[in-house]
Amino acid sequence: MTNHAPARVQNAAPPAPYRRAHPARRFLTQHAPALGLTLPFLILFALFGIWPVLRSLYLSFTDYDAISTPTLIGTANYSTLLADPRFVKALTNTATYMVGTSLLSTALGLLLALVFGGQRLSDQIMRACFFLPSVAGGVGLISVFKWLFSSEDFGLINTLRQWLSLDPVRFLGSPMYAVPILIALGVWGLMGYNMILFVAGLRSIPGDIYEAAAIDGANPTQRFWRITLPLLRPTLLFVLVTSMIGAFQEFFSFYFLFSDTSNVGGILDSGLSLVVYLYDLGFRHLQMGMASALAWILFLMLFALTLLNLKLGRINDID
Amino acid sequence: MVGERQHPLLSTLLRLPFYLLAVSVMIPYYWMATNAFKTIPEIVRNPPTWWVHTFTLDNFYNPGAAPGAPKDSAEFLGIFQIFANSGFGQFYLNSVLITLVTVVGSLLLASLVAYVLVKRPFPGSGVLFALLLGSMMIPWEVTIIPNFLTVRDLGWINSYQALILPGLAKAFAVFFFRQAILGIPDDLVDAARIDGAGELRIWWSVVLPMLRPALAAIAIPVMLGEWNNYLWPLLVINDDAHQTLPLALGKLAGNLTYDPRGAGPMMAASFLVSLPMVIVFLLFQRQFVQGLSSGATKG
Numbered sequence: 001m002t003n004h005a006p007a008r009v010q011n012a013a014p015p016a017p018y019r020r021a022h023p024a025r026r027f028l029t030q031h032a033p034a035l036g037l038t039l040p041f042l043i044l045f046a047l048f049g050i051w052p053v054l055r056s057l058y059l060s061f062t063d064y065d066a067i068s069t070p071t072l073i074g075t076a077n078y079s080t081l082l083a084d085p086r087f088v089k090a091l092t093n094t095a096t097y098m099v100g101t102s103l104l105s106t107a108l109g110l111l112l113a114l115v116f117g118g119q120r121l122s123d124q125i126m127r128a129c130f131f132l133p134s135v136a137g138g139v140g141l142i143s144v145f146k147w148l149f150s151s152e153d154f155g156l157i158n159t160l161r162q163w164l165s166l167d168p169v170r171f172l173g174s175p176m177y178a179v180p181i182l183i184a185l186g187v188w189g190l191m192g193y194n195m196i197l198f199v200a201g202l203r204s205i206p207g208d209i210y211e212a213a214a215i216d217g218a219n220p221t222q223r224f225w226r227i228t229l230p231l232l233r234p235t236l237l238f239v240l241v242t243s244m245i246g247a248f249q250e251f252f253s254f255y256f257l258f259s260d261t262s263n264v265g266g267i268l269d270s271g272l273s274l275v276v277y278l279y280d281l282g283f284r285h286l287q288m289g290m291a292s293a294l295a296w297i298l299f300l301m302l303f304a305l306t307l308l309n310l311k312l313g314r315i316n317d318i319d
Numbered sequence: 320m321v322g323e324r325q326h327p328l329l330s331t332l333l334r335l336p337f338y339l340l341a342v343s344v345m346i347p348y349y350w351m352a353t354n355a356f357k358t359i360p361e362i363v364r365n366p367p368t369w370w371v372h373t374f375t376l377d378n379f380y381n382p383g384a385a386p387g388a389p390k391d392s393a394e395f396l397g398i399f400q401i402f403a404n405s406g407f408g409q410f411y412l413n414s415v416l417i418t419l420v421t422v423v424g425s426l427l428l429a430s431l432v433a434y435v436l437v438k439r440p441f442p443g444s445g446v447l448f449a450l451l452l453g454s455m456m457i458p459w460e461v462t463i464i465p466n467f468l469t470v471r472d473l474g475w476i477n478s479y480q481a482l483i484l485p486g487l488a489k490a491f492a493v494f495f496f497r498q499a500i501l502g503i504p505d506d507l508v509d510a511a512r513i514d515g516a517g518e519l520r521i522w523w524s525v526v527l528p529m530l531r532p533a534l535a536a537i538a539i540p541v542m543l544g545e546w547n548n549y550l551w552p553l554l555v556i557n558d559d560a561h562q563t564l565p566l567a568l569g570k571l572a573g574n575l576t577y578d579p580r581g582a583g584p585m586m587a588a589s590f591l592v593s594l595p596m597v598i599v600f601l602l603f604q605r606q607f608v609q610g611l612s613s614g615a616t617k618g
Contacts, residue, residue, distance in 0.1 A: 031441040033518050038435050041428040042447075044488035049454050052465035059464065066468070115337050128604065129341045132348070135600040135607065138547030139565040140593030143572040143585055144351045152363075152579065156350065159366055188344060193611070200612030249458060252549050260573060275460055275550075282464050283554060295461045302458050 060292035070289065077293035087294070089269045090277040094248060096179050097273065101186035102243035108187065109194025109239065110232075114224075117199045127199070130192035137189045142256045145185055146172070175270035178258060182271065185253050190246070194239050201235030202228070241309040245302055251275040274298055351593075354586040355379075359395055362586070363579045378587035398584040398591070402567065405559030407588065414564040415595075417482050418545040422538050425489045429537070430530055433496035434522045438508050448497075451490040467554050481555040482563070486545065492537045499533040500526060535603070536610030546596060564592045 060077055062070035081087045116126040133141070148156045149171040158168040171177045205228065213223050229236075250273055255264075258271025264280040265272030272280075274294065282291030354362050358375050361368055377383070377397055384394035399407050436444050466485050475481040503526060511521045527534075549565040556562055571585050600607060 027442070034435045034439040034441050037518055037522070038432045038447075041432045041488050041493075044428070044484060045451075045454075045490070047469065048462070048466055048485040049488055049490065050450065052462035052469065053454070053457055055465035055468070056461050112337065115334060126337070126341055129345055131607075132597070132600065133344060135543065136348075136593040136596040138543070138593075138596075139549060139568055140589045140596075141347050141351065143568055143589055144347050146572060147582060147585075148347065148350065156346075156367060163366075188347075192344075196608055196611050200608075249460065252547070255549070256569065256572065278460055278463075279550065283467075288464050288468075292461075292464050295458075295464065299458055299461050303456065306456065 056292045056295060059289050060296050062289045064289040064292075065286045066288050067286075073289070077290045078297070081290065081293055081297065086265075086269055086272065086277060090265075090272045090274050093179055093254075093270070093272055094250075094274045097182055097186065097250065097254075098244050098247040100179070100183035101190060101247040102240055104183065104187045105190035105194050105243055106236070106240050108191040110198050110236070112191065112195040113198030113202055114228075116195070117202050127192075127195065130195055132192065133189045134193035139252065142185070142253055146257060149181060172257065173267065175266070175268045178266055178270035182250075182253055182257065185257075186247060186250065190243060194243065197235060197239050198232070201232050205231045237309060237312055241305060244305055248298075248302060248305070249275060251279070255279070348593075351586050351589050354582070355590040357583070359580050359583045362582050378583035379591075395580040395583065398571075398587045401571070401584055402559075405562065407567065407591075409560065410562050410564050410567045411591070413479075413482075413561060414546065417479070417563065418542055420483050421486050421545045422542050424483070424487050425492060425541055426534055426537060428487060429489055429492035430496045430500075430527060430534070431522055433493045433500050434526050435518070436493070437497055437500045438503075438505070438521075438526075439518060451493050454490045455494065463550070463554070470555050476555055477558045477561050478555075479561065482552060482561065485551070486548075489537075489541065492541070495537055496530060496533055499530055503529055532606075532609065535606040539603075539607055539610045542599070543596070564588075568592055 059070060061072055061074060063073050063076075064070035112127075112130055116123045116130070151158060151168060151170040151173060155168075155171075157171065161168060169177070171181060209227055209231075210223060213227055218226065254271050254273040254276045258266030259276065264276060264284065275298075278291050278294045278298070281287045281294060353369075353371050355378055356371050356374050356376070357368070358373050358377065361372055377395070380397040380399045381394060384396045384400060401407070402410070435441070436448055470476065470481045470485070507525060508521055511525050516524070547565060548563070549569065552563045552566050553569075556566065568585075568588055571581065571588055
């Protein structure tokens with residue numbers, strides 16, 4: 001008997017067994033083919049998806065230097081972190097970055113979608129221009145930004161400031177500019193992405209609602225506030241929350257612009273984010289327990305954001 | 320504005336600031352692409368030049384500079400000479416290989432699981448789905464430390480499997496494919512079963528072709544994430560042979576602050592790193608946009 005035969009009969013006909021067999025054996029012949037197909041995924045998922053979550057939770061309650069055996073220390077990691085000025089600094093930076101990046105990229109994305117949401121060729125070209133950074137911006141371009149913001153003679157932004165007779169600024173060397181520069185980069189990379197999401201959202205609003213409103217004498221401003229915005233609310237929420245979650249987890253731009261071989265986080269930790277601090281704790285200072293605790297605090301914050309999203313979404317349903 | 324009629328002149332005036340914004344968004348690309356083909360003296364010239372005066376490929380390969388020439392020599396090294404021992408070409412191959420295998424592998428594995436979950440459920444498949452959904456709530460930062468320890472304990476530091484395997488089982492892809500497969504009629508699958516097709520065959524020749532839009536939608540974020548992945552390779556790779564482009568670029572950028580002559584090769588490297596994504600974007604613009612939109616319109 002081939003492997004497929006019972007399965008085929010089972011599915012084509014009602015599941016009445018046509019042959020008496022041991023239940024375990026029947027289970028195997030019936031489900032082994034399906035289970036077998038999922039096995040590679042299941043093994044990888046268990047090893048790199050489930051097991052690390054449990055292990056990380058355990059490690060967060062231990063003192064572990066990655067070499068000797070972990071020793072349980074209760075919630076000491078969590079209380080140490082909450083009292084740690086570097087953690088607070090990283091949290092402040094990340095939160096500022098998150099608020100700035102998500103609000104600006106959402107607002108600009110909506111504005112761009114309203115302006116360039118049409119079907120004209122010029123609209124399509126403009127959309128491609130704004131969208132490009134989110135596709136090809138990543139790693140390749142960040143070193144270009146390091147160059148643009150350089151305080152040397154060849155730093156483009158300082159050269160532009162010279163033309164306007166403004167004094168040169170040490171952008172990457174001044175703590176006050178760190179987060180604003182990161183927000184600018186974040187918005188640069190994200191606004192085109194959000195724009196595309198808004199274009200899709202705007203297209204799903206039926207045109208006849210606008211026509212009816214126009215006949216009733218609503219001006220464009222009224223139409224925007226009374227029709228576009230309320231009907232766009234699900235998209236708006238989605239864009240805002242995904243932007244916030246993404247910004248909260250940002251590692252690369254923080255690390256690349258403000259860390260070098262001897263120092264992580266830049267001057268006075270002005271460019272320290274939560275994930276960069278996690279990296280610093282876990283992999284440079286080998287405090288894996290503390291870093292795991294940080295990861296779980298991060299999870300709780302992201303979880304709160306997601307719950308907030310669900311709650312806001314539910315209010316929206318009642319409308 | 321969308322769906323509005325305006326006087327052409329007014330609409331152009333309204334759009335003008337946004338055209339300026341678009342220009343400033345493109346400046347980093349323009350700057351990178353032109354500087355990659357400028358000579359070093361021209362790159363560091365103040366005021367900067369806005370177009371290439373002397374076209375050169377020296378930033379990629381400088382025939383005048385011997386490999387391993389001292390840093391203070393008059394000739395600078397091109398990007399392919401800086402990494403002479405391991406080679407920029409090797410990093411390129413690594414990045415392409417890892418991205419390709421991860422995209423293809425995770426899509427196949429996830430769609431197979433989604434197919435089984437929907438069309439061939441087994442006892443416990445509900446629990447599995449709940450686990451998959453639950454794991455989507457957990458950010459990747461939570462798993463990074465234990466995953467590093469696992470890879471280290473398996474002796475996989477400095478290996479391709481360390482770069483590829485941890486990212487192969489993607490829960491969100493299963494969830495996404497499940498939604499798409501729910502729309503495939505059971506009759507179609509049953510008909511194939513009656514014709515004698517095994518599960519693997521049904522998945523490959525019936526389900527996968529119908530999943531094409533969903534496959535494109537998932538492939539794009541997976542590809543971008545993999546191509547730009549920095550932190551994970553930084554943790555598990557410390558030899559030259561398995562380095563990826565982001566790591567190589569990171570090393571290169573470290574030199575920049577100390578030697579302005581590193582700027583030419585770095586612009587050349589940045590250019591080469593973002594080029595594949597620009598090409599893919601230009602080729603598959605439609606799929607990019609549709610793939611993104613499918614997530615948000617029904618928010």
